[in-house]
Amino acid sequence: MPSRVVLQQADISRALTRISHEILESNHGGSDLVILGIPTRGAILAERIGAILESIEPGSGTVGTLDITMYRDDLGRNLTRTPSPTRIPPGGIDGKTVVLVDDVLFSGRTVRAALDAMVDLGRPRAVRLAVLVDRGHRELPIRADFVGKNLPSSLAERIHVRVTEIDGVEEVTIEP
Amino acid sequence: MRHLLSTRGITRDQAVQILDVAEDMADVATREVPRLPVLRGKTVVNLFYEDSTRTRISFEAAAKRLSADVINFSAKGSSVSKGESLKDTAQTLAAMGADAVIIRHQSSGAPEVLARSGWIDAGIVNAGDGTHEHPTQALLDAFTIRRRIHGQAARGKGLEGCRVTIVGDILHSRVARSNVWLLTCLGAQVSLVAPATLMPLAIGEWPVEVDYDLDHALSAGPDVVMMLRIQAERMHDAFFPNAREYSRQWGLDDERLARLPESSMVMHPGPMNRGLEISAGAADSPRSTVREQVANGVSVRMAVLYLLLAGAMEEAA
Numbered sequence: 001m002p003s004r005v006v007l008q009q010a011d012i013s014r015a016l017t018r019i020s021h022e023i024l025e026s027n028h029g030g031s032d033l034v035i036l037g038i039p040t041r042g043a044i045l046a047e048r049i050g051a052i053l054e055s056i057e058p059g060s061g062t063v064g065t066l067d068i069t070m071y072r073d074d075l076g077r078n079l080t081r082t083p084s085p086t087r088i089p090p091g092g093i094d095g096k097t098v099v100l101v102d103d104v105l106f107s108g109r110t111v112r113a114a115l116d117a118m119v120d121l122g123r124p125r126a127v128r129l130a131v132l133v134d135r136g137h138r139e140l141p142i143r144a145d146f147v148g149k150n151l152p153s154s155l156a157e158r159i160h161v162r163v164t165e166i167d168g169v170e171e172v173t174i175e176p
Numbered sequence: 177m178r179h180l181l182s183t184r185g186i187t188r189d190q191a192v193q194i195l196d197v198a199e200d201m202a203d204v205a206t207r208e209v210p211r212l213p214v215l216r217g218k219t220v221v222n223l224f225y226e227d228s229t230r231t232r233i234s235f236e237a238a239a240k241r242l243s244a245d246v247i248n249f250s251a252k253g254s255s256v257s258k259g260e261s262l263k264d265t266a267q268t269l270a271a272m273g274a275d276a277v278i279i280r281h282q283s284s285g286a287p288e289v290l291a292r293s294g295w296i297d298a299g300i301v302n303a304g305d306g307t308h309e310h311p312t313q314a315l316l317d318a319f320t321i322r323r324r325i326h327g328q329a330a331r332g333k334g335l336e337g338c339r340v341t342i343v344g345d346i347l348h349s350r351v352a353r354s355n356v357w358l359l360t361c362l363g364a365q366v367s368l369v370a371p372a373t374l375m376p377l378a379i380g381e382w383p384v385e386v387d388y389d390l391d392h393a394l395s396a397g398p399d400v401v402m403m404l405r406i407q408a409e410r411m412h413d414a415f416f417p418n419a420r421e422y423s424r425q426w427g428l429d430d431e432r433l434a435r436l437p438e439s440s441m442v443m444h445p446g447p448m449n450r451g452l453e454i455s456a457g458a459a460d461s462p463r464s465t466v467r468e469q470v471a472n473g474v475s476v477r478m479a480v481l482y483l484l485l486a487g488a489m490e491e492a493a
Contacts, residue, residue, distance in 0.1 A: 067200070070212040075486050082193055083200045085331070120209035 003160070007149060007172035012132065015148030016045065019130050020052040022146050027097055030060020032125070034096045037065050038114055039084035042102035044163050045132055049101060062089045066100070066121075071113035088121060098124040099146075103161040105131040108142035133172055135159050177483055179291045179300040183311045183358040188334060191362055195319050196331050197479035198472070204241065205475065214486050215244035218275040223265070224303070225251040225281045230446055230470055231303050231312070235278050238477035244485075247274070262286065263295050270296035276485055277301070284308035284350075299484040307348050307410065313445050314354035316476040318362055320465050321400055323472070324441055336363035341393050343369045343426060344404030344453050347376050348411070351445045352404060356384055369393045371426060373415040390426050394435060401436065402443040403428050403454045423452050430457040441465050 007015070027033055030053060037046025043065040054061035069083040100114055111129060118124065130146035135153045151174065153159060158175040162168075177190070204210055220239040222232055232248070239246045249269075251257070256265065262281075269277060276299040279287050284306030291300040304310040321338060322330045340359055346352045346368050359366050360383045367385035368375070379386055387393040394401070406422065416422045423429070428442065433455070436442075442454075442464045450456050459466060 070214045070482075075214055080483055080486050082197060085200060086203060116213070120207060120211065122208055 003173040003175035005171050005173050006151060007133075009170040012148070012170055012172065013048075015132060016048050017052055019146045019148060020049050020056065023049070023099055023128070023130065024053065024057060024060065026128070026145070030057035032096045033060050033062060034089055034091070034093055034098045034124075035061065035063045035101060036088075036093075036098055036114075036118075037063065037101045038110060039065055039067055040166065041161055041163055042100075043084075044165050045103060046101040049099075049130065062091065064089045066114055066117055068110060068113040068117050071116045073109060073113065086117075086121075092122050093118065093124045094122040095125050097126045097128065099128045099130050101130045103132050104159055105129070105134045105142075105144050105147075106137060108138045108140035111142050112140050132161055133159060179287075179302075180311050180480055180484065181287050181291055181300065181302045182309045183314050183354045183361070184309070186311075186358065186361060188361055188363075191315075191318070191358060192332060192334060194315055194476070194479050194483060195322060197482060198315070198319050198475045199331055201241075201478040201482070202472070202475040204478075205471075211241050211243060213243050214482055215239065215242040215275075218244045218485055219247065219273055220244045220276045220278065220481065220485075221247045221249060221269050221274045221298075222303075223249050223269070223277050223279045225256070225279075225286075226304065228280055228303070230473065231280065231310075234470070234473040235301075235303060235312075235477050237474045238481055241474070242478055242481055244275075244481070247272075262289070263293070266290055266293070266295040270298065274298045276481065278303045280304045282306055301480060301484065304350055306350065307353075308350050309354045310350040310445075311354050311358070312473070312477055312480060313351050314358040315480070316469055316473040317351075317355055317402065317443060317445070318358055319472050319476050320443065320469050321359075321364075321441070323468075324465065325399075334362040335359060338364040338400065339396070339398045340364050340366050340400040340402060341369060341387075341396075341398040342366060342402045342404065343390060343393070343428070345374050345406050345415075346370045346379075346404070347374045347415075348407045349404045355402070356382055360384070367393060367398070369426070371416055371422070390428075390432070394432055397437045398440060400441050400443060401428065402445075403448075403458075405445065405447060406449055406453055419452055427451075427453050427455065428458045429455045433458045433461060433463070436463070438463075443469060445469070 035046045035050050037043035050061035050063035064087045067084045067086045069081050128145040131144045132148040133151050134147045135151050160173045164170050278301045280303040286305050287302040369387045
């Protein structure tokens with residue numbers, strides 16, 4: 001069976017706009033916010049959210065990236081991955097509210113690795129999680145604070161998030 | 177990549193990958209906790225049959241920053257002085273469960289023997305073998321050059337168009353050999369300068385230019401001048417009349433330094449014989465990368481240990 005598009009470009013941009021508003025609402029404004037994207041596609045979504053935050057409340061869109069390759073719990077079982085750079089904004093993350101951004105929330109292991117990676121960088125006041133798609137099947141007690149779309153899926157299905165910067169198209173598909 | 181024995185035969189993509197990972201490792205050093213959990217539970221053995229300051233400490237620091245356990249072994253004060261062979265030592269280490277062995281040996285080819293013999297099933301890293309190779313030194317030299325040229329935008333780049341002049345005891349230098357293969361593979365043009373007595377016999381087969389006159393070579397304004405140590409411990413013949421004459425003809429003194437372009441870097445793998453192959457003025461000038469090389473050595477060795485031990489490398493690499 002061919003893959004089915006569940007979110008199109010307009011849906012994705014509406015979801016990111018809503019997530020941005022929710023972030024500002026829960027943070028009571030844009031102060032002391034740091035948006036950290038998890039490479040590769042999470043980093044791009046973080047850039048988008050940062051740009052939307054900036055347009056709503058100038059000065060609130062501080063964006064960085066957080067590479068989690070070295071903190072994965074399956075290192076040594078898979079092929080070695082080349083890490084991506086981690087870029088922490090100049091102000092650091094101490095005392096800030098950090099919003100982690102990833103494309104798909106699945107087992108929760110990536111987020112666990114990201115939490116570990118963050119401990120080595122500083123001590124945020126709070127850490128929130130924003131994802132474009134939550135597909136369920138968590139293996140760890142982790143939950144997202146801001147979700148673009150809940151997408152109940154079976155374990156056999158594959159979910160792809162594609163963004164213009166990398167894939168040339170903008171969509172979320174589900175493949176049986 | 178299972179072992180790192182030589183820079184000969186390494187592909188450009190592999191070399192760039194190691195240097196890129198080293199860039200990430202360098203960033204780790206600037207963080208609040210300069211430590212990564214990637215090699216938790218792995219044991220790295222420093223097996224040093226020859227004296228070393230920089231390389232051993234650098235490998236130890238690299239392994240520790242990746243959370244590995246480190247065992248240091250030096251031939252002095254071990255059973256080697258009672259006559260234990262490399263084979264027995266290797267099997268002892270295997271029995272203790274070493275995941276990687278970093279070996280420095282006075283005999284060329286010793287790391288290769290360790291890697292191919294089946295005595296030990298660990299990743300082998302050559303940390304200098306006789307007059308053969310010293311691959312991590314070449315990698316850190318390439319990393320240092322790339323960083324000085326490209327700064328923050330170094331990722332993914334090679335050394336195309338960079339002109340490197342290596343001066344001194346080429347004959348005995350494993351650093352020179354490893355650098356020739358690696359730097360040319362990354363696209364740099366390498367020229368070697370030495371007295372004819374310190375040039376290897378097969379020099380015609382190397383992908384380099386050869387010059388016997390330092391002043392002539394420096395007049396071309398190379399981007400990098402790499403001075404090699406005169407290895408008195410390996411010299412059992414009279415290769416040059418005396419130290420003063422060597423210094424005058426092939427040493428980088430203040431006067432030669434002044435003639436180099438402002439942008440040229442001066443490199444030395446250490447330990448330096450100040451006043452022989454390099455003057456104190458050249459060694460301590462802002463153009464000298466000697467201390468950067470030491471700092472970068474830790475990042476590069478972290479990258480090598482990570483790529484060797486944290487999983488199987490991709491097929492292409």
